[in-house]
Each structure stands twice: as structure tokens, then as C-alpha cells.
Amino acid sequence: MSTDELVSGMSTATETVGGTGESSGNWQAGVLGGIVGALAMGGLVLAMSPPVLAVAIPSLYGLAPPPNPVVGMAVHVAHGAVLGVIFAATVGTLGIEGTARQVGVGVGWGVVTWIGLAALLMPVWLSVVGSPASPPFPNFAPPSLLWHVVYGAVLGGVYAATADRL
Numbered sequence: 671m672s673t674d675e676l677v678s679g680m681s682t683a684t685e686t687v688g689g690t691g692e693s694s695g696n697w698q699a700g701v702l703g704g705i706v707g708a709l710a711m712g713g714l715v716l717a718m719s720p721p722v723l724a725v726a727i728p729s730l731y732g733l734a735p736p737p738n739p740v741v742g743m744a745v746h747v748a749h750g751a752v753l754g755v756i757f758a759a760t761v762g763t764l765g766i767e768g769t770a771r772q773v774g775v776g777v778g779w780g781v782v783t784w785i786g787l788a789a790l791l792m793p794v795w796l797s798v799v800g801s802p803a804s805p806p807f808p809n810f811a812p813p814s815l816l817w818h819v820v821y822g823a824v825l826g827g828v829y830a831a832t833a834d835r836l
Contacts, residue, residue, distance in 0.1 A: 695762025703828035704754020729801035776826020
């Protein structure tokens with residue numbers, strides 16, 4: 671087979687392969703999945719506990735008070751996009767394939783982000799910046815677990831649906 675035949679027959683997927691041969695995932699699908707997942711999660715947060723989005727999240731960066739749900743959603747979606755890229759790298763590196771497996775890993779990723787970021791890091795960070803929305807440490811709040819599981823499931827589903835197309 672000639673080089674031209676080999677190149678023309680290659681997949682158009684945007685996954686990249688590192689020097690050791692492992693796939694690094696599709697970062698664009700990770701960003702998209704992270705944004706859509708964060709929007710879905712943000713909708714739940716707004717419905718169940720608006721101060722989290724209006725005060726706590728923007729307080730991380732000194733952007734509240736006063737309450738500002740629009741800024742809170744923007745910050746939240748930016749976090750979701752970055753975490754989506756990390757998810758994509760993880761899925762690619764581990765070679766996780768198939769919709770069900772990627773959604774399952776997304777749910778697991780949601781639980782990991784809940785424990786590491788929402789329950790442990792966020793209370794400390796909010797306390798350090800003097801936020802009025804600083805929760806107790808640790809903050810293993812069940813509604814927050816639900817929100818993060820939804821984020822992860824949507825992230826995994828969008829990633830699985832788009833990784834071969836972007």
C-alpha cells in the first residue's frame with residue numbers, strides 16, 4: 671500500500687496519539703460535553719439552590735456579593751469546559767470506548783469532581799476569600815452529588831455522541 675493510499679484511508683477523527691501510542695481523546699468533544707453538562711447541572715442548581723450559583727460560585731473569584739446568577743453560570747460553565755477536557759484526556763488515555771462506558775465514566779467523573787472540588791476544595795477556597803456563602807468543611811451535600819452526577823452523565827453522553835464527529 672502506498673503512502674497516499676494509507677493517508678486517504680485514514681479516519682478523520684480528531685483524536686491524537688502521543689509518543690507512547692496512547693490516544694489523548696478528543697478535547698473538542700470534551701469541551702462541548704463539559705459545557706452542555708455544566709448547563710444541565712446549572713439548571714438543576716438554579717431550580718434547587720439558587721444561592722449556590724448566584725453567590726457561592728462567583729464568590730470564588732470575588733465576583734459576588736451581590737448575587738449574580740449570570741456571572742455564576744458563566745464561571746460554572748467555564749469550569750465545566752475545563753473539566754470536560756480532563757475527562758476527554760482520561761477517556762482517551764484509558765481507551766474507554768462505547769456510549770455506555772463513556773457515560774459510566776462520566777458519572778464516575780462527576781462523583782470525583784463532587785468529592786475533590788465541591789466537597790473539599792470549594793469550602794476551603796470560599797473560606798479563604800471570605801465568602802458569605804462559605805459552607806462547612808467538608809461539604810458532602812447530597813443535592814450537590816446529584817448535580818455532579820448529572821453533569822458527568824451529560825458530559826459522557828455528549829462526548830460519546832460527538833467524539834467521532836468533531
